[in-house]
Amino acid sequence: MDVDLLIIGQGIAGTFLSLEARRAGLSYIVLDDARPSSASRVASGLINPVTGKRVVTTWMAPELLAHARVAYADILGRSYIRETEMVSFFPGPDARVVFMERVAASPFLALPSDERDWSPFFNYSFGYGIIRPCALVDLSSLLDDVRADLRMRGLLLEAPFTHETLEPTGVRYGDIRARHLVFCDGMTGTSASWFGILPFSPSKGEALLLEIPDLPGEAVFKMGQNLVPLGGGRFWAGASYEWNYPDALPTAAFRTRTEKALREWLRVPFDVVDHVASIRPTTVEQKPFVGLHPVHPQIGILGGMGTKGCSLAPFFARQLVDHLTQGSPILGAADVGRYARMLSR
Ligand SMILES: Cc1cc2nc3c(=O)[nH]c(=O)nc-3n(C[C@H](O)[C@H](O)[C@H](O)COP(=O)(O)OP(=O)(O)OC[C@H]3O[C@@H](n4cnc5c(N)ncnc54)[C@H](O)[C@@H]3O)c2cc1C
CATH class of the missing domain: 3.50.50.60 (FAD/NAD(P)-binding domain)
Incomplete structure (x- = not known):
């Protein structure tokens, strides 16, 4: 052929x-x-135009997001993308200061009208900012x-x-x-x-798949890790970044650490239904x-x-x-x- x-x-x-x-x-x-x-x-399928502790716009974010919106919207007669936003809880006062300094200048950052509105679902002491638009791909x-x-x-x-x-x-x-x-x-x-x-500089990433029936799936939540809605009360929690690892398998240490962090953060019950790991093709x-x-x-x-x-x-x-x-x-x-x-x- x-x-x-x-x-x-x-x-x-x-x-x-x-x-x-x-x-x-x-x-x-x-x-x-x-x-x-x-x-x-x-992967969780998230396209997030802003990352890192300095909440900086990622490389080519506007162009890549604009291209992705069209590219995923009509494949084999259906769309595999939906727009969402990220509720980014501040882990401490410094993160709040950084966000406040950047919010006026960034087209991707916004502040909520009521910082307490997620308190029935999460424990958080320093408020939150909003990153939008983000997109979620049904990979x-x-x-x-x-x-x-x-x-x-x-x-x-x-x-x-x-x-x-x-x-x-x-x-x-x-x-x-x-x-x-x-x-x-x-x-x-x-x-x-x-x-x-x-x-190349390959990095290992792990994530947990969760059922959280009482948590609304309308946004991605972030506090150290991402909690990404997959639909039907299921969420993806992760991920880790490891540059030294013996294999690509899920580890007990990640699961213990992540479950503990989730118990401290979430005010609603959750069940772990799966634990996944892979190697990202990261480059220097x-x-x-x-x-x-x-x-x-x-x-x-x-x-x-x-x-x-x-x-x-x-x-x-x-x-x-x-x-x-x-x-x-x-x-x-x-x-x-x-x-x-x-x-x-
Ligand atoms: C935990 C985790 C979370 C992530 N979350 C996100 C996210 O939210 N958003 C995002 O944009 N990115 C995310 N990423 C990164 C993203 O997953 C990668 O950038 C992307 O999947 C790489 O795609 P790829 O097609 O290059 O490689 P892969 O997804 O690795 O695909 C390679 C394919 O090649 C096949 N293959 C390999 N070797 C052979 C062979 N010898 N013969 C035949 N077939 C072969 C494999 O079966 C596979 O199907 C995440 C990564 C990890 C690990």
């Missing part, structure tokens, strides 16, 4: 690359081995639905990728011949022989890796999505497909060509 694009991985990056390839009229095949704990399967339905559609159209190979099968010249993989192969395999190291030298510069290998331009990458796959993947999948079809440039800060010297060694 001859195709324009062989896509390795169907996390959020590979999913959007396949959607963009389809939009552009490219032929493609997706190869994915359906790991249940890939980062995209574990698990999106990945399932696109996968089912790919399977139905015979465009999905459900198998592990093996380097031994790949003949990179002219890209042959088994009986597939492709103009380009693009790795969208997250932090698994399968693309390592091509892109492993790039400055906190910017993604997008584009074609400088020495082997038939091989590409859409990776390094870090903590922001939900907003980066749709935007940069579009850029990569436009680059392949029209030769348009990829944004310099994300273009893997910025590491041409390193990749040419």
Whole structure:
């Protein structure tokens, strides 16, 4: 079989690359081995334009949010995105001061009319600020639905990728011949022989899935950790950030620590129904890796999505497909060509 694009991985990056390839009229095949704990399967699906203790606007937040609103709004005839806001409780007086200093200048920050209005549900002593708009993506339905559609159209190979099968010249993989192969395999190291030298800085994240029937699901709540509504009284609580870890498995220490924090914070009962963990494809510069290998331009990458796959993947999948079809440039800060010297060694 001859195709324009062989896509390795169907996390959020590979999913959007396949959607963009389809939009552009490219032929493609997706190869994915359906790991249940890939980062995209574990993520909460939040797009938050403001982060950190200094409540600063994240890189390209307005553009990425605007693109995501459209990109997720009509996929296979339905929307996978909804707008929400974050109720960000101040953990102490310093956080309150920082927020108050920034609120007038930031289009994403606001103050509530009554700071006590969440007190039936949460213990908090220093008030809260509002971050809006945020967006929530229904990642698990999106990945399932696109996968089912790919399977139905015979465009999905459900198998592990093996380097031994790949003949990179002219890209042959088994009986597939492709103009380009693009790795969208997250932090698994399968693309390592091509892109492993790039400055990745993988980080492990854990989260608990909760049932909190008495808590309204109209906002995302934050106090040290995020409490993200999933619908039907279910919430996602997390996440941790670990740069030194022996494996990608959930740990008892995270569960104990998080349950304790939740008991102190929440005034309504909750049950833990699941505990998940994965490795984020974080990068040292906190910017993604997008584009074609400088020495082997038939091989590409859409990776390094870090903590922001939900907003980066749709935007940069579009850029990569436009680059392949029209030769348009990829944004310099994300273009893997910025590491041409390193990749040419
Ligand atoms: C706890 C946690 C919470 C997060 N929360 C958010 C959030 O709220 N918002 C946000 O924007 N981001 C969040 N992230 C980050 C986000 O999950 C990642 O940026 C994103 O999922 C990366 O997507 P990806 O497609 O690049 O990789 P992945 O999701 O890892 O997908 C890779 C795919 O490739 C397949 N694959 C890998 N190796 C092979 C192989 N050898 N053969 C075949 N197939 C293979 C896997 O099965 C998988 O389907 C979170 C991450 C974690 C860990």
